[in-house]
Amino acid sequence: MKDAKKQGGLSAEIQSRIGHQLRAMYDDVVRQGVPDRFAELIRKLDGPEAAAQAARASDEPSKNTGRD
Template identity: 65%
Template sequence: MKDVKSQVSKGGMPGKGGLNAEIQSRIGHQLRAMYDDVVRQGVPDRFADLIRKLDVPQGGAAGDPAKNNGRE
């Protein structure tokens, strides 16, 4: 128990439950690294195919509201 108290008093965490700047910085670096990894993975092919299918009009002329459920 003394170890925890000594770490808090040495700048591990300030009083009232806040995080010090060093801990916030470490968390920020780790979150950026995780986010960058996700972005590098890109969109899976099956999702790209679904998006393409949604972009294609389904039957009928685009200008005829009766054939496209009122969407323009």
């Protein structure tokens, strides 16, 4: 194969820039966390056992950073 640039590939510099931008976007989304209504829905879908466990966990101080 010839040079990747000639075949439409991206240079290492462009790939690096895209990677940095994607990481920045992802970090922003992670920092937003999960809305309470979604967390409650997930607990309901997990069933009564998981809901009871989540209720016990909510009584403890929260250490959730949104990166679970």
